Amino acid sequence: MSLLSVKQLSVSLSQQKIISGAELQIAKGEVVGLIGPNGAGKTTLMRAILGLIPTVGHSSLARLSEDARARAVAWMPQDRHIAWPIEVQSLIMLGRLPYRSYSRAPSAADQQAVQAAMQQVDLVGFAKRRATELSVGERTRALIARALAQQTPLLMADEPIAGLDPAHQMSTMQTFVELAQRGNSVFLSIHDLGLAARYCSRLILLGEQKIIADGPPAEVLTPNNLARIFGIEAYFENTAHGRIFQPLRVLAP
Numbered sequence: 001m002s003l004l005s006v007k008q009l010s011v012s013l014s015q016q017k018i019i020s021g022a023e024l025q026i027a028k029g030e031v032v033g034l035i036g037p038n039g040a041g042k043t044t045l046m047r048a049i050l051g052l053i054p055t056v057g058h059s060s061l062a063r064l065s066e067d068a069r070a071r072a073v074a075w076m077p078q079d080r081h082i083a084w085p086i087e088v089q090s091l092i093m094l095g096r097l098p099y100r101s102y103s104r105a106p107s108a109a110d111q112q113a114v115q116a117a118m119q120q121v122d123l124v125g126f127a128k129r130r131a132t133e134l135s136v137g138e139r140t141r142a143l144i145a146r147a148l149a150q151q152t153p154l155l156m157a158d159e160p161i162a163g164l165d166p167a168h169q170m171s172t173m174q175t176f177v178e179l180a181q182r183g184n185s186v187f188l189s190i191h192d193l194g195l196a197a198r199y200c201s202r203l204i205l206l207g208e209q210k211i212i213a214d215g216p217p218a219e220v221l222t223p224n225n226l227a228r229i230f231g232i233e234a235y236f237e238n239t240a241h242g243r244i245f246q247p248l249r250v251l252a253p
């Protein structure tokens with residue numbers, strides 16, 4: 001079953017073509033990494049898919065009502081700013097708003113979802129802390145938890161592991177893999193190609209205003225794509241821990 005269907009999606013910003021004719025599907029049980037250099041259009045594509053900016057073309061999520069969309073997809077934007085000194089547990093509880101009114105006491109299911117999300121991002125001891133007093137990495141984990149607490153079939157996140165330490169990067173990616181194993185899906189943009197190669201079931205490579213490749217990591221992170229789109233050369237090895245990918249050097253223009 002498809003959780004997201006995108007057909008011939010194009011976006012222009014300030015009369016500049018950013019994305020042209022994007023086509024993609026996300027099925028249940030996938031961790032799909034959106035990769036591409038700075039400025040390739042990853043954030044723009046995700047925002048377009050969600051219906052947050054004007055587009056030409058079709059996205060199955062953009063056409064939903066706000067209520068239906070909030071139950072279909074959780075969105076973690078790249079911006080980590082938190083405007084007011086809310087407690088971490090209350091911030092994460094905001095992820096439950098698609099299912100409850102703000103003025104009503106949280107249900108047992110709401111409490112359980114928040115507790116589980118705090119455990120998944122290793123923030124249980126931070127429940128009563130002010131979110132505005134967290135480090136950037138801790139705040140990032142709180143925002144991941146808010147998206148997890150939403151318990152939607154699809155979670156979309158813009159660079160969710162940027163700024164996390166290695167242990168929390170890997171545990172967050174593992175959480176996404178476990179979500180997929182339970183039949184949900186995650187669509188995330190990611191710059192760490194090594195972690196993308198190890199944890200994502202599929203990669204979508206953006207460049208030159210379009211989707212250049214879409215498939216298993218080994219078919220997308222090819223020497224040709226890396227040279228053409230990222231201007232780099234990389235080292236690969238298949239190991240007992242999975243496929244190891246390490247960028248090696250920048251190629252001459």
Ligand SMILES: Nc1ncnc2c1ncn2[C@@H]1O[C@H](COP(=O)(O)OP(=O)(O)OP(=O)(O)O)[C@@H](O)[C@H]1O
Nearest residue numbers: 013014016018036037038039040041042043044045
């Ligand atoms: N409002 C705007 N008007 C014109 N151009 C814009 C606007 N917003 C973004 N852009 C441009 O669109 C392109 C895609 O930006 P986007 O933020 O989607 O890239 P990205 O792949 O997410 O980059 P990064 O990896 O740096 O986060 C960039 O060249 C950016 O400068």
